[in-house]
Amino acid sequence: MVSRFHITEKVIPEMYQRVRAKVLELLKDLPHIVITTDIWTSDSSSQSNDFISLTAHGITATFEYKSYCLEVLPFDGSHTGINIASNLNKAFHDWNMQDRVRAIVSDNAANMSVAIKEIQETYNVVPVKCLAHSLQLVIKARLFKDDKVKEMITKARSIIGHFSHSTSSNKLLKEMQDTHNIANHVLIQDISTRWDSTLQALRRLLEQRVAVQACLPRITCKAELTTEEWIMMKKVVNILRYFEEATKSISKSTATLSDAIPLINSLRKLLENMRGSSPREEKNISQKLAESEEDDPLSTLSSNNSLKEEVEKYLRSPNIPRDADPLLFWHNDVLYPHLKNWRRSTSVSK
Template identity: 20%
Template sequence: MVQMFIDTGLSTRLCDNTSFKQFCRLLEHRFKTPGSARVTSLMGARMETATEKLKDIVREARRLTLCVDGWSKRGLTAAFLGVSACFYHPPTGKAQHTLLNLHRLDHPHTGEVIARCIDLTLERWDISDDKVLLVVTDNGSNIVKAIRLLRDRQEQVGADFQARPELMDTEADDTETESSDTEAEENGLELENFLENDEECNKFQRMPCLAHTLQLALKDAMKHPGVESTILKARLLVHAVRKSSVANEQMVRRCGKTLIRDCSTRWNSTLHMINRLLETKGELNQVLEDLNMDTLLTSDWAKLENLLKLFEPFAVHTDQLQNDSQSLSHVVPCLLNLEAHLLSTTVVLKPVAQLLLRSLRDRFAGILNPDCCSFDATAAGACLVDPSVSFVLHSPELKSLQTAAETFV
């Protein structure tokens, strides 16, 4: 019974329900249904056992990468910060990804607050700072600041230790506040400091989420006047149909599907909106005709088809990069494949493809361009030592990237 509540997430108050007790007695008349308090206590014991087991697994990892991300409930009624860990587990020979903590965040969501949540997570799971190889985050200014605070603290501790060893255990007091959680990348900033190369202090190095950065490049392309106007028309059409109960019922009756709204914070949602429009184009036009509603122009439908072909590979690679089964070695091949796709784009969307290509190269210069001041060869090195993808670096055009990877390895 305890396992049922763990697996389903049902409330333990079900145990106090008379009908549930009668049901249990029908299954086994000798069984006495425990109360909700007893089940909650047993679940807590299970949690403690599982936590200790997971601590042992984490302890056996040589290094690990923290993944930190925050989100809010609908209506902004509550905010949360998730901290997970990715690592290679030597005894089993498998890569592991586990959620360590889910923190409830109260306003303001400052860098100090986020840094404290990460500290509490490391403390609870007995993870030393030396064990943290990278911290993967989005590009919000508050979370970027949190990682900087953690790194600066380590640098200060090291400096104090060299000057006065007795200060080793003192904790720095930083009262600076940060209330902005806007996306720095939205303002057109390049992907700078992909990894900060500091041989003296390599703790808490931040790596921007690659899938998130890829979506920011897509947003740059969607700001092109021709693309923006076409997507706006599609969005208005979807809104008009979705707010009509009659149109929705007819769509479900004709094709069993409804139109999809896009969301600015949901990856690939605009692509899914376009795809559903094209997928149900015939039935949609029949419904619009029956209800005397306007549809898109033929030229607009053609533009949507071209945009789908242009953006679809980005959706595929976004899903690949955020998949737990993917390793760092696949980053460079994914980016190179997208570059090749954009370079082969037809004349119709050439200006949009060129804009997207520039954004892609600018945002990922720290990975693909050895001449960039913020270049780090970690991803290229991972690609080089992976036999399944290392061949992509053997192209003459990538000689400098291959050399950088070989030097790194």
């Protein structure tokens, strides 16, 4: 039988070196690299452990998108910007990419901002804030900070928690579901730190509203939602579903930084429309995205005449479909050679 020592001290290190050598070769195909990084604390063991991750993204000469997870390493010391910058600097040199890093994507934490500012003194990199994280902060700062919304969610959690922990109430809920011809779905308990799980919890509770309300007079649940709070819940779900679709959109493998402006504009328009429109009048997010793109065409990129002509020709051409891969478009393109070269050098991953 192979010993644990042999596996941990010989087999795994040798495997790591082989994979590392292969990734180093693959990185040579990326003339421009974008880094995504994050720090988190894991509580999965008896003691908390801090980790830092580093992933490299880039586009090859043939416009193929590549992404390589380079490191997930223990992070020693406090989470200061200086310590983070030191780790990033070491990683850039270890992976021989210090001259090719063009941007660093991170969350909005203050220590990350300090770290990237430190890195900028050595490398000419552009800081990019994670759009998905920014959307999460918007939800937490505005929607979930509203006192009435907070009270409604607290009551909803209490009701869901009651059914989750009471066998008799759950049995009654199933009876009411059958009586009112409602799907036999269980209620979903959310995780308070994840807004998307709160959306799923409220969405399911709305689906089960009739069955739940039929149960409440016959059980000992301490919380009860008013008619106004049920209406508020529906409005919150309507708002959050747009953020959900936006998050899914920017999480696709084909998403790039160019998606940010039309996506933000589309969310703005949707939320403005919701203030005074009925659900029937609301447009879906894909329609809004198309409108935003038309409202915000690219500006001229250079005074160079040939490039300027290409840009004007490009702006007059029709948009590709929202679900199309932009890299595939540029891979096949023969109409815009100057723009193609510029695009290859400035493409930034989400």
